[in-house]
Amino acid sequence: MSGASQRLNRLLALVPWLVAHNGVSIADAAAHFDITEEQLEADLWLLVVSGLPGYGHEHLVDIQFWDDGLVHVLDPQTIDRPLRLNPHEAFALQLGLRMLAQVNDDPSIASAMAKLEDAAGVGVAPAVAELEQTQMLALVNEALKEHRVIRMTYAGAATDAATLRDVEPIRVVASSDHAYIDAWCRVAEAQRTFRLDRIEHAELCDERFTPRSIQTEDSLGSERFSVTVSLDPRLRWVAEAYGTIERESEEEVLAQLFVSDPRWVVRLVLSLQGGARVIEPAGIAQAVAREAELALRAYA
Amino acid sequence: MAERLDRTERLLNLLFAFMSTTQPMSRAQVREMVAGYAEGSSDEAFERMFERDKDELRSLGIPVTTMTNASGEVDGYLIPRESYALKDVAFTSAELSALTLAANAWDEAVFAPAASMALRKLETTHPGADRIDRFAVDVHIDASEVALSPVISLLNAGTAMQFDYRKAGAIQAERRTVTPMTLVSRYGHWYLAGVDHDRQEVRVFRLSRIEGAVKPAGARVATPSDLDVFALIDAGEGSEHPGTVRLRVQREQAMSLRKLGTMDGDVLTIEYSDEASVLRDIVAAGSAAIVLDPPELQLKVRDALDRIARAHGGTS
Numbered sequence: 001m002s003g004a005s006q007r008l009n010r011l012l013a014l015v016p017w018l019v020a021h022n023g024v025s026i027a028d029a030a031a032h033f034d035i036t037e038e039q040l041e042a043d044l045w046l047l048v049v050s051g052l053p054g055y056g057h058e059h060l061v062d063i064q065f066w067d068d069g070l071v072h073v074l075d076p077q078t079i080d081r082p083l084r085l086n087p088h089e090a091f092a093l094q095l096g097l098r099m100l101a102q103v104n105d106d107p108s109i110a111s112a113m114a115k116l117e118d119a120a121g122v123g124v125a126p127a128v129a130e131l132e133q134t135q136m137l138a139l140v141n142e143a144l145k146e147h148r149v150i151r152m153t154y155a156g157a158a159t160d161a162a163t164l165r166d167v168e169p170i171r172v173v174a175s176s177d178h179a180y181i182d183a184w185c186r187v188a189e190a191q192r193t194f195r196l197d198r199i200e201h202a203e204l205c206d207e208r209f210t211p212r213s214i215q216t217e218d219s220l221g222s223e224r225f226s227v228t229v230s231l232d233p234r235l236r237w238v239a240e241a242y243g244t245i246e247r248e249s250e251e252e253v254l255a256q257l258f259v260s261d262p263r264w265v266v267r268l269v270l271s272l273q274g275g276a277r278v279i280e281p282a283g284i285a286q287a288v289a290r291e292a293e294l295a296l297r298a299y300a
Numbered sequence: 301m302a303e304r305l306d307r308t309e310r311l312l313n314l315l316f317a318f319m320s321t322t323q324p325m326s327r328a329q330v331r332e333m334v335a336g337y338a339e340g341s342s343d344e345a346f347e348r349m350f351e352r353d354k355d356e357l358r359s360l361g362i363p364v365t366t367m368t369n370a371s372g373e374v375d376g377y378l379i380p381r382e383s384y385a386l387k388d389v390a391f392t393s394a395e396l397s398a399l400t401l402a403a404n405a406w407d408e409a410v411f412a413p414a415a416s417m418a419l420r421k422l423e424t425t426h427p428g429a430d431r432i433d434r435f436a437v438d439v440h441i442d443a444s445e446v447a448l449s450p451v452i453s454l455l456n457a458g459t460a461m462q463f464d465y466r467k468a469g470a471i472q473a474e475r476r477t478v479t480p481m482t483l484v485s486r487y488g489h490w491y492l493a494g495v496d497h498d499r500q501e502v503r504v505f506r507l508s509r510i511e512g513a514v515k516p517a518g519a520r521v522a523t524p525s526d527l528d529v530f531a532l533i534d535a536g537e538g539s540e541h542p543g544t545v546r547l548r549v550q551r552e553q554a555m556s557l558r559k560l561g562t563m564d565g566d567v568l569t570i571e572y573s574d575e576a577s578v579l580r581d582i583v584a585a586g587s588a589a590i591v592l593d594p595p596e597l598q599l600k601v602r603d604a605l606d607r608i609a610r611a612h613g614g615t616s
Binding site for chain 1: 411424
């Protein structure tokens with residue numbers, strides 16, 4: 001979208017909003033549209049010299065704002081109503097609502113979707129795969145509503161081993177690839193993010209908890225350390241997904257991966273079946289060797 | 301005022317001219333009457349300016365309509381006001397909270413501003429959402445596929461599309477012409493389902509494998525009335541060399557592997573559709589999952605473990 005288009009888009013949304021909020025201050029209007037007061041004034045000046053051919057006084061957009069810093073729209077001409085949603089705008093909201101509906105069955109989400117489709121007219125309706133773990137979600141949502149502790153068996157990505165823990169659920173996170181729960185883990189004594197499909201078993205405890213204050217930053221943000229690996233060039237995606245590329249040639253891609261759990265790296269390297277070699281730290285290279293040898297001994 | 305009108309101002313004047321006219325407005329009338337077009341520019345310069353501006357209005361979703369007469373000649377242009385305006389829909393505050401969550405879900409260059417503008421438009425006559433935490437949900441959308449934006453535009457335009465597509469495992473991309481049917485998201489990947497004009501069958505295309513531009517390609521062809529997109533995606537996603545494997549798994553280990561099959565005691569039986577994929581999952585489990593049979597698969601697993609052990613200084 002060009003600069004002129006973007007500005008026009010804003011002006012077309014601005015006038016109807018000013019009509020609906022007659023007498024609003026320049027400061028408040030600027031804040032609502034996420035622009036500076038100077039920009040808003042420039043927009044208003046542009047609007048008052050625009051209008052119908054003839055450009056006589058009765059043909060122009062009439063907005064008064066220079067007296068007291070309050071904006072009064074006296075004649076919006078033909079742009080008193082917002083422009084209809086364009087395909088990208090409709091799609092963006094529809095997808096967000098569908099993902100929300102995946103994890104929460106509040107009726108207002110469905111009714112928002114219906115009204116949006118009505119407002120948007122014919123458009124692109126994206127389809128989103130349904131989540132399989134509907135029962136688990138129902139349990140989590142009930143726990144959230146009643147502030148009850150969840151006792152669950154969970155297999156984290158690092159070990160893929162089942163562990164038992166009590167958690168205080170905070171919210172569900174609907175993400176493009178999976179659904180997650182942010183919760184306070186009583187074992188780790190910290191906030192953690194759990195992937196819904198890795199919960200093996202869960203039950204609601206009778207105990208109710210007092211909600212703690214939520215950490216908003218990335219709860220995967222425990223310390224990370226780096227691992228240097230040599231990758232087969234066809235596995236370049238690994239470097240892009242989990243770290244950075246240090247150097248590449250036709251024979252290898254040398255990468256730095258940023259990880260928080262050494263066991264996760266061991267699993268990753270194994271899964272690549274020889275296409276990756278850990279160079280540093282030595283401890284992790286040894287852990288990989290140990291695990292592979294342990295498996296081989298079981299076959300002997 | 302500057303000699304030449306600010307471009308936004310000219311666009312706005314053109315919009316007003318088309319919105320308030322009852323009769324279609326011809327190019328000549330635009331040139332004569334609309335401020336910003338009559339600045340003594342050459343015919344060629346006017347044509348270029350006018351075409352560009354008209355396209356730009358349309359790209360915002362403004363319905364600039366070309367009116368033609370009975371002989372097919374262009375009479376002029378106008379914007380029907382009812383097609384321009386957003387339908388006035390009243391939302392409850394709970395519905396607005398849902399819409400706000402939906403808008404805040406985006407975090408990239410094209411759809412995030414679109415979502416935010418959409419919310420602004422819908423909220424015009426409403427107070428802002430009060431409690432967006434009422435659902436105890438956060439939504440994150442990660443849509444990094446470059447092809448998503450042009451596909452959305454073209455889906456709406458109602459034409460067939462053309463793009464270069466590189467199938468999984470292929471070295472070269474191939475040009476495909478498709479009548480689109482539906483767009484789906486699964487496990488964070490976007491897929492377009494549609495009728496391939498050359499193969500005359502429905503195909504599913506993963507958007508991340510579209511290379512370069514997506515262009516309009518003329519008229520649509522007929523599409524079937526029913527479609528199970530997810531089944532098609534499953535079928536298309538590399539179902540190579542199916543088979544059955546039995547494994548002994550350690551207690552409380554290899555939990556994600558167990559999901560692929562059924563347990564009997566400590567023996568896991570998996571019927572798989574793609575050998576490469578199950579091989580990867582078995583080796584990843586290390587000592588927690590040992591292949592009992594078939595011997596061919598067991599050998600592949602042992603070879604992989606052997607390679608890994610030796611590459612990391614182990615002896616095997």
